[in-house]
Amino acid sequence: MRGASADGRRMADDPYDSGAVLEAEDAAAVAAAGRGDVDDADWLQRMRHSAAHVLAQVVLQMFPEGKIGIGPPIDTGFYYDFDLPRPLTPEDLSEIQKRMRKEIRRNHRFVWDEIPLAEARERFDDQPFKQELLDQFSADSDHVGICTHAEFTDLCRGGHVESTKQIGPFRLTNVAGAYWRGDEKRPQLQRVYGALFPTREELDAHFARLEEAQRRDHRRLGRELELFAFSELVGAGVPLLLPDGAIIRQEMERLIRELQDERGYREVWTGHLARGELFRRSGHLDNYSDVMFPAMHEHPDEVDAGDDGDAYFLKPMNCPVHMMLYNNSLHSYRELPLRYAEYTTLYRYEKSGQLSGLTRVRSLTQDDCHIFITPEQISDEVARVLELVQTLFSTYGMPNFRYELSLPGEGGKYVDDAEAWRTAVSALRGALDEAEIDYVEQEGEAAFYGPKADLFVSDVMGREWQLSTIQLDLIQPARLGCVYVADDGERRTPVVIHRAIHGSFERFLGILIEHYAGAFPLWLAPTQARCIPIADRHLDWAHTVAAELRQAGLRVDVDDGNERMQAKIRNGQRRKIPYMLVIGDREVESQSAAVRVRNGEDLGAMPLAEIRSMLSEQYRSRANQPS
């Protein structure tokens, strides 16, 4: 049975009752009603934005003295920010949700209008956040948009469905703190989040995706696969790699060493400490002391406030130290580019609320490098670094990343040398274009010492993390007295490229775990193959097979427990071991092993020599196998 809306448009029966399943026909009818030529994506935004209005409506019903912020659509639904007399509880959320569904069923129309600013001021006289928005709008126009449904009116530029019944299936998910206008110095509001999709199926699929994502969350897999751990006693943000996690990290280091050695990098080692005076001269103590661990003074009692020059600091980055290394001798332009690579752990005091598994830690190890070049060499060297990045990511089979070109913006933190910035920015941009890399430009995101190109990937929860970075430094070399002798005999200041390819091994490992869902390709897998003897009489040959494969440099073990073969296979699968080598009477007889691939495929009995060469080749070539 179908009803009709007030203006005669055909409406479907209420599809929002919990448990009700939309038939495809009804869903289409709901979606099509009143849409005109609005496309699907826009319509979805409208549903989400409209749902936010209903959310604000019922929250004000429950808290008449509440103050409302803003309520935009987001990529999975919507949110609305509130200032309320008390924190919202999970019970409040279900109550709000219940009331929202009730209001939606009443099928209120959304009526948009444009009114004079002064009228809006009066209308929202008890809403300070709206007043602030009006202040802002008053610069552009003397009229503003408002949208009314039922008893609720919101300041709004538009973009709604026609009436509340057209709002798709949704669920309120959580409440979180959020600063007004994203400014940490402004009041913190309560943000209520909701998920909303065009159909119930898509909403369910969204939550199924979330669950699936949680299964491949590196924090969970790290524990299940015994890759890493944290200890409350050791401290927050200090990841501890267990033996299997350490193997993966060794493989990562081995890869980047190999790639960098081939490309003329020279490895150095500079330890973990440096004096405050160094970081003062480099500019870090002024710009970034809040992320540095506090000074370590020899005689803390005798120190005047702020006198950290003689204190030691844990290095938060290597750059100034590498510049001291560079200054150890006088360099000719003929030696450039000079590339110092270092894999030393750095320490950054990330605020407690920022810490997150391996992706945000307080002790991190970069594959860090500083390249000293002449200004003329910028483009070529950046191109070489980009090539290295591409090679690394294709080795890992990770194609899903994006680049950001960070440029200077307003504000005083940037080094004042317009000419140098222009040169550096155009060199970076040129190299990205030359490599045919897509990127977005971000103003105000540059480092204080120069522009940078960063590579971002998303984790399984959709959060973006910076991995690779290529930064041009226009200031530190001069501050720290770096020079080279040019071909005319003059001493000049080199440009320095700061770059990291993995970024940090810790973060990259976290991303990698999620990328492979813990099922690492053979070259990274902590255990590459496991021998599974069917009965005790097969133990000897199983151990022989394992020993021979280990002799070839492969990581192989034997499950010699007293479980049945099926249980051993199950355990091996759960460990996500790439290959299992089943050994019974037939295999002992023919000096072979039955090869089971992680994906369940049975390759049948293969002679030991053949297994060895197959696995060795996969290891050597760092193949993205098995699947």
Add this chain to the structure above:
RNA sequence: GCCGGCGUAGCUCAGAGGUAGAGCAACGGUUUCGUAAACCGUAGGCCGAGGGUUCGAAUCCCCCCGCCGGCUCCA
């Protein structure tokens, strides 16, 4: 750092003022098996730390620490 939620066995969780529980994992024994879970048994806990209320606290209160979600930040 801020707002909210949460810390009970290695893991997942139950217990909500009155004797600390289950499943899986672990360990021991039996079993010797052909491609994702054999059977029996044993052990495992300062209920995150400290302080308070109470005759009595895993349970209520305070304060730390840690974790989770979000915000802010990220050289």
